[in-house]
Amino acid sequence: MTRVLAPLIGLFAKATEVEEREVAGLLCPPPSSELGDFAFPCFVLAKRLRKSPAQIAVELAERVSSDDTIVSAVAVGPYVNVRLRRAPFIGTLLEEVRNQGEGFGSSSSGVGKCVVLDFSSPNMAKPFHVGHLSSTIIGGSLSRLFAYQGYRVVRINHLGDWGTPVGQQITAFKRWGNRTELDKHPIAHMVDLYQRFHREKAENPGLEEEAREWFRKLESGDREAREFWEHIRAVSIQELNRAYARLNVEFDAYLGEAFYEGMLQETIEEVQKAGITEVSDGALIVPLDSKGIKTPLILRKSDGSTIYATRDIAAARYRAENYRFNLCLYVVAHDQELHFRQLFATLELMGYDWAERCVHVQFGHVHGMSTRKGGAILLDELLDRATEKVRETVMANQVLFRDVPAAEIDEVCEAVGVGAVIFGTLNHRRTKDVEFSWDNALNFNGETGPYVQYAHARLCSILRKAGDEPRGEVNVNFLTHDAEWALVKELARFPGVVEEACGQYEPSCVARYAVDVARAFTVFYDQCRVLGEEPELSAARLSLVNTTRVVISSALHLLCMKTPERM
Numbered sequence: 001m002t003r004v005l006a007p008l009i010g011l012f013a014k015a016t017e018v019e020e021r022e023v024a025g026l027l028c029p030p031p032s033s034e035l036g037d038f039a040f041p042c043f044v045l046a047k048r049l050r051k052s053p054a055q056i057a058v059e060l061a062e063r064v065s066s067d068d069t070i071v072s073a074v075a076v077g078p079y080v081n082v083r084l085r086r087a088p089f090i091g092t093l094l095e096e097v098r099n100q101g102e103g104f105g106s107s108s109s110g111v112g113k114c115v116v117l118d119f120s121s122p123n124m125a126k127p128f129h130v131g132h133l134s135s136t137i138i139g140g141s142l143s144r145l146f147a148y149q150g151y152r153v154v155r156i157n158h159l160g161d162w163g164t165p166v167g168q169q170i171t172a173f174k175r176w177g178n179r180t181e182l183d184k185h186p187i188a189h190m191v192d193l194y195q196r197f198h199r200e201k202a203e204n205p206g207l208e209e210e211a212r213e214w215f216r217k218l219e220s221g222d223r224e225a226r227e228f229w230e231h232i233r234a235v236s237i238q239e240l241n242r243a244y245a246r247l248n249v250e251f252d253a254y255l256g257e258a259f260y261e262g263m264l265q266e267t268i269e270e271v272q273k274a275g276i277t278e279v280s281d282g283a284l285i286v287p288l289d290s291k292g293i294k295t296p297l298i299l300r301k302s303d304g305s306t307i308y309a310t311r312d313i314a315a316a317r318y319r320a321e322n323y324r325f326n327l328c329l330y331v332v333a334h335d336q337e338l339h340f341r342q343l344f345a346t347l348e349l350m351g352y353d354w355a356e357r358c359v360h361v362q363f364g365h366v367h368g369m370s371t372r373k374g375g376a377i378l379l380d381e382l383l384d385r386a387t388e389k390v391r392e393t394v395m396a397n398q399v400l401f402r403d404v405p406a407a408e409i410d411e412v413c414e415a416v417g418v419g420a421v422i423f424g425t426l427n428h429r430r431t432k433d434v435e436f437s438w439d440n441a442l443n444f445n446g447e448t449g450p451y452v453q454y455a456h457a458r459l460c461s462i463l464r465k466a467g468d469e470p471r472g473e474v475n476v477n478f479l480t481h482d483a484e485w486a487l488v489k490e491l492a493r494f495p496g497v498v499e500e501a502c503g504q505y506e507p508s509c510v511a512r513y514a515v516d517v518a519r520a521f522t523v524f525y526d527q528c529r530v531l532g533e534e535p536e537l538s539a540a541r542l543s544l545v546n547t548t549r550v551v552i553s554s555a556l557h558l559l560c561m562k563t564p565e566r567m
């Protein structure tokens with residue numbers, strides 16, 4: 001928790017006998033800044049005090065109005081609107097950022113706790129889908145957000161590297177594959193082969209049987225099948241890692257589905273021991289009616305094979321045992337809602353107390369991003385396209401990237417292009433279905449990644465022109481302009497926004513916040529000259545500029561975006 005709001009929070013906590021944490025969550029900006037700086041809603045007190053919220057507001061306003069930290073407190077309906085004394089508030093903010101730098105906004109609330117994040121998790125033998133991209137981006141950002149709160153974060157790629165699709169892949173490669181192509185573009189080649197397999201199987205029903213046979217061989221340790229599987233797995237991971245690096249995402253472990261193969265027998269026995277299984281048409285199932293779920297979880301099919309869900313039970317047990325997590329987050333599209341409800345319900349029925357710490361962090365569809373048929377994408381292709389589009393926009397514009405040295409243009413185009421894709425995925429609540437458009441995502445004046453990055457570059461440019469980063473204390477009494485005050489209030493929200501983003505598993509809180517700060521900065525910079533004013537005013541404004549740069553840079557970092565210094 002930042003000290004900036006502490007006096008105000010303390011004041012209301014004392015006056016209402018509501019806990020400080022709760023007060024912090026209740027204080028909000030009034031509908032317009034003319035009404036005041038912060039509003040305190042009195043609804044929560046109504047029950048306890050048996051009075052109407054409006055009446056409480058009147059009394060509360062009276063009680064707090066004599067305090068030093070505020071200029072005025074006025075009851076408006078069920079709210080108390082307060083106006084703060086600006087100078088001490090600004091002073092604390094600038095000082096805090098001066099002392100903490102990029103750590104401003106971080107906290108230690110997660111120290112000693114562990115969160116396991118299962119994200120991206122594409123299927124090795126199948127196309128990478130837009131959903132996998134969303135998962136990669138949301139999961140990447142969540143991993144940084146939790147680390148920022150002090151958590152130990154374990155980032156796991158639950159690669160789909162097992163099951164009949166692998167058999168299909170081997171079949172397709174044996175029939176139509178090309179080694180050189182595989183070495184050069186493993187994923188593109190495998191996706192082509194996979195799609196061809198599914199086109200041709202209609203005319204050639206023998207293909208399916210062949211694929212099943214290959215998977216059986218793989219399961220029983222056949223050398224040829226095994227070697228091929230290992231090879232495509234290794235080259236896929238290599239290629240994925242290259243794309244993940246472009247997205248600024250990393251994993252601590254690839255623990256794919258195959259990893260749990262050896263644990264499945266024991267897993268099934270454990271479920272049986274819990275006495276919750278049944279045999280139905282030769283399949284072993286877990287009925288979940290008692291948990292309000294009509295469809296049972298299938299543990300083992302009638303042909304004796306295990307499925308995705310069996311491996312997820314094994315994976316969850318493995319994680320609980322090895323990481324003793326406080327939270328295990330599955331960042332997976334909402335299409336799999338039923339799967340995760342079944343999984344968590346089964347874990348509960350097995351009696352695991354940690355089952356309630358497993359969460360399906362679901363998200364909606366992003367339309368308009370696919371580069372191939374059927375929603376498939378090639379990550380490199382998509383990111384290349386983003387970078388190219390930035391280059392085109394910049395070429396067509398005389399102002400953009402004027403400051404960027406020729407040798408750095410490529411790097412900046414990449415940072416902004418990739419940033420636009422990331423931001424386009426994170427700037428709305430994750431459960432919403434959205435339409436992605438390149439024009440919107442790359443609009444340097446819209447609510448976009450490029451807009452925020454551009455604000456950051458302008459901040460850097462002001463600081464560069466000033467010659468040196470402002471150090472030491474400044475006289476905040478010079479900062480009296482309303483645009484400065486509006487910016488300061490935005491900046492002070494940062495620690496709360498980070499907390500909210502973690503609590504709701506919503507990186508979008510940070511994305512939207514970054515736009516708000518960039519906007520407040522733009523207004524400030526339109527109305528207030530920084531350089532060339534009298535020295536004390538310039539120094540104070542420069543300190544505010546630096547504070548803004550630190551906050552925007554930290555916010556972009558939490559979104560896994562790069563922060564070019566020139567644009």
Ligand code: ARG
Nearest residue numbers: 118121122123158160312332
């Ligand atoms: N590979 C799966 C898919 O593409 C996603 C895996 C998500 N993680 C999990 N533990 N089930 O649909």
